[in-house]
């Protein structure tokens with residue numbers, strides 16, 4: 001017996017790590033997996049009925065040859081050479097039944113393979129739909145490698161199993177049931193003896209199954225952790241190099257590789273115990289039937305033909321059982337993979353966007369509480385109104401909740417309690433197209449897709465003409481369009497932009513989206529001073545005549561704002577103009593004095 005390759009990929013997921021971050025996506029429990037499988041079967045009810053019917057016919061045809069052979073034995077034993085004519089007829093029957101079995105089995109497999117292909121496609125589509133339905137907040141919070149490992153390794157394993165293992169196992173299982181049924185019908189005593197001696201195989205399989213799910217889940221989790229570790233190292237390669245973190249990353253990589261090795265050794269151990277035990281237990285039923293059948297025949301309680309037929313049935317049983325056991329390991333591994341694929345269904349879907357259109361530009365936070373993934377509250381009862389046209393700076397020490405506050409204003413996250421509305425409509429309920437005409441969040445993370453410059457810009461305004469696109473680029477100071485090999489058609493995957501140009505593209509998108517409010521969070525914080533000056537100029541052009549909420553890292557920004565909101569441990573503790581707050585002599589005044597020297601205004 002040969003074991004198919006073990007299937008890797010994915011984390012057991014759903015655990016919480018320190019800081020309240022979700023360490024991986026959830027894994028579906030046994031009930032959810034069974035329900036999902038039933039759903040897949042009922043979607044293919046006709047094919048399943050056809051498979052069952054054909055497999056039953058094939059298995060029934062397979063029962064004839066041993067029975068006919070038994071009759072030949074009986075005929076020869078009773079009549080000797082005189083039985084020749086009858087034997088010929090019976091032999092012809094054996095040939096016909098065998099041919100029928102082969103043809104019907106091929107037909108069943110064809111139907112089953114087609115069923116497997118269609119179902120595999122369905123699983124892929126479901127996964128893709130669910131992955132696309134995840135909220136940005138969920139995607140941000142799960143390890144990058146986990147979703148990728150599920151979408152590739154796990155979905156691939158499930159699809160391969162549906163295509164290869166399921167048809168083979170289905171046909172083999174039907175055959176096994178028919179063979180056992182036949183023995184029980186021909187000689188119930190021999191059937192019972194055969195069943196009992198198959199108990200050894202059952203014990204070995206039970207031992208294996210008890211351990212296999214956890215072992216394969218761990219193997220998947222270890223694969224995901226390794227993918228994650230590698231992805232993090234590659235994504236942060238420059239930082240790793242700059243800070244001399246190679247040693248630490250290597251050590252992390254070694255731990256992840258070691259975990260994969262240990263997980264694989266564990267599943268290998270399980271297989272290497274199971275298979276030899278099972279091989280031995282195939283022989284036991286035949287031995288039992290021959291011994292018991294021989295004794296019964298001697299006491300004239302059973303014909304020689306019946307003993308022969310039963311021994312042959314049980315001997316034949318080894319083939320389907322072997323197929324089932326070879327694939328069982330794959331089924332087990334894919335069961336774990338499917339649990340991880342179905343785990344996506346347990347993630348709460350993004351709520352359907354509402355239909356109400358905002359009436360006006362006023363943004364209001366009322367009684368807003370927010371916590372990351374059940375962690376401690378990061379915003380605690382925030383009330384804040386952003387007046388149309390104003391520039392509002394948000395200041396506070398690191399960890400006060402400034403970034404969280406603008407993420408909620410931008411509709412990226414929903415408050416745990418309270419409301420965040422624009423023009424009276426909850427921002428998180430706005431469909432993306434409408435939302436980006438109201439508010440746009442600009443951070444230091446901006447993504448340029450491997451696509452043309454035109455399509456990269458049109459993400460913000462799908463119907464914008466080239467004239468609009470060029471005007472938007474000009475607004476943010478782009479003077480390098482002509483340097484690109486194909487202007488707006490340039491493929492930015494093949495001709496990547498540097499950080500400063502990518503930032504300009506991101507800002508041009510804001511111009512195209514034309515929101516009434518821009519939220520800024522560290523938009524230029526990571527740029528070098530020369531690039532940052534250019535970006536600041538571009539930003540100033542983007543912000544003109546818009547409402548602006550800016551997370552102010554330099555108090556200079558706060559001084560230039562119309563109003564300043566001071567956040568402290570998730571609460572707005574002061575709100576007013578720079579001058580008012582300095583005069584009030586509170587937290588902001590202290591910050592300002594320490595930053596600017598005593599007596600400053």
Ligand SMILES: Nc1ncnc2c1ncn2[C@@H]1O[C@H](COP(=O)(O)OP(=O)(O)OP(=O)(O)O)[C@@H](O)[C@H]1O
Pocket residue numbers: 019020021141372375378396397398399400401402403404405
């Ligand atoms: N994704 C996250 N998951 C869990 N906790 C988070 C997450 N992001 C932020 N936090 C926590 O929420 C709190 C507020 O963080 P936030 O980033 O909003 O503060 P901040 O005032 O913007 O800080 P900084 O100026 O350092 O960016 C912090 O305690 C932080 O550790």
